[in-house]
Amino acid sequence: MLPITALLTSVALLLGGNGLLGTLLAVRSQTEGWGERTTGLVMSGYFVGFFLGTFTAPPLIRRVGHIRAFAFHAALAAAAVLVYPLWMEPMGWLALRAVTGMALVGLCTVIESWLNAQAAPEHRSRVFAVYMVVTLLALASGQLLLDLQPPRSPVLFSLVAILFALAILPVSTTQLQPPTLSIAPRTHILQICRAAPSAAAGALLAGLALGAFWGLGAVYAASLGLNRAGIGTFMAVTILGGAALQLPIGRLSDRGDRRSTLAVVAALGSVTAMLALRVEAATPTGMHALFFLFGGLAFALYPLAVAHLLDRLPAEQLLAGCSALLLLNGIGAAAGPALAGVLMQRFGATTLPVFFACTLGLLALIAGGRRLLKARHLLHPARFHPMLRTTPTALEMLPEIPDTPTAQSRDPQRN
Template structure:
């Protein structure tokens, strides 16, 4: 195992620095923006800016890498992301933060694609599952640590902006000094909506609305937590605990979806998420314990929907089309993530902080209702014809390259049979 990890240790360390900086940046902006008196609408636009930049990064990075190479491209992405964070400290206004956040989203997606391309190239059939699992664990720990670090200081100061910029710069060093050879060209994201919808209408419709709910929550959950009176430590936990809960929940939910109709499992997760949404709308709990318990349940449902949708779409795709299917579905999710923060920010500005979960509840009603209706239109796929569920990073940090790097459902199926 050590012989397989040491050659890619620099890449994994660079990824950890990148995700740590991204975790800080994702949380400090809404927390600081709320403290500065930014409107919920403008904070929602900041989230929309991130989603636009992220989608463009997924689409345009392969062309940039083909022209200037992996190391130069990664260096540019990390440097520009660090500059964007520092400019956010110098220009404390939402109208500057929106394009700066779009820059961060573009660079974060591009840098992640490059690292995943490198790691995919250095993985063989025997080690791919192990290396992908280590990569997912590093992503989870680094992102969570980046958010939790806000508990250590004052978000109204400069420390967290500088810290995020420092770690973006640190991400440059391991890849710059690494002797790893440049990998093959990156996966080009393409949207084949007609073919994707023909194969799996549920995947397309639900992915868009999952993008709305996840994008809204990822951008504005800290604003909601601040609005109901939670302290800074609890706000950081409110943003971090759902990601950890989803990491734990993916395995049992994935196993259930392998044994039963995935659409019924998706419907069940939508119902659970809807129940949590309505609790936050009605109760607006100002006791941290109750808020964190409820948001853990929400996260376990919220962030497992996209991997379920991807598995369901792959059930009806040929193995040669898994990567194309994943890239198309991610772009549909990204389109929803563009609209989600904007809609939720408008609702919060009009109704109050509960507008966030009212927006998410509406999205989850659509997901549940449409999924349930589709079970009456198309018979479930026999278990022996289904691909095996593969755990994935949360969709907000996934790229088209993630599907190329991850063990394929067919490969996971063969591994399961071998055991």
């Protein structure tokens, strides 16, 4: 348990810093007068970098090893963070966001492959669940650090860099034997669209909505007149809703056709987003309750899509299929801030909930239509697992995925 605790400590430090950084950049860009369209484009850079990092990180880890690769990516992330206040240009920040995304995916790949190797097959689901809980809580906690200093101060950037640097310590001092990093098989996205259209639509549209939330949620909160503490609380409450409601929603989906659950959850999320148009910052309790519910619904969509895909594919195709679904979600997350930023620039920052409502409403129509047109057919019945979009390595911890070299290469002291 202690080795896993050390790894989870690194995760908490990394994602706490990353959660603070995303909100800080959105708020700071607005104080610089860049506008929502430019801010959305800048924030999309992180997801583009995250996507590119899924290709660049594994070869580096195989070549230099887990610990050195972790130190490399952590140093890269910390250096990029320190450059932000020195390079106050939108295109510069766009490049830095891409670098940060590439660094974070490398760090997550190292951590997730090690967690996978440390978990016995019968405990993989539990380890995955604990990892996701730590991830969500760290992201939520990072939001609350926003009020420590004004956004124009370089102190918060330094704090993020310190958290990234501290994350190296638990990993660099471990005595665990590095695991083997497996090569995830590739599946074409069109194959996933044919096998499970609702899952493909769910991954893409959930990525659009949540990418816009991560990139521009703080801008929307500021448009309501919230101060720094209020913006951090708004972001944290929405994330905590995603942490609290995923499991109850998922357990309901295990009892019936997941397309029905996907359609209902997306429809409720769309309605909740539209209700947000009437939210006033003067009523923080109602606003927080509404966005807690929205977070719970919106954050459940991607894991519902994954569970539906797990139901539909044979065992030997599950890892490749989930990796393709992850790619679709990443494409949506990269496009979401840019598209929402254009709308917010033209019609006002408070139209972000309209973007959420339209995106989730479209998903509800697709999933509901597929439920009516085609009967349920399960090739590989699966369970729902709460999750965020992560790297393909983490998906190997799902109990439905057959054992891979990473999962089999465990510390010899445990065998």
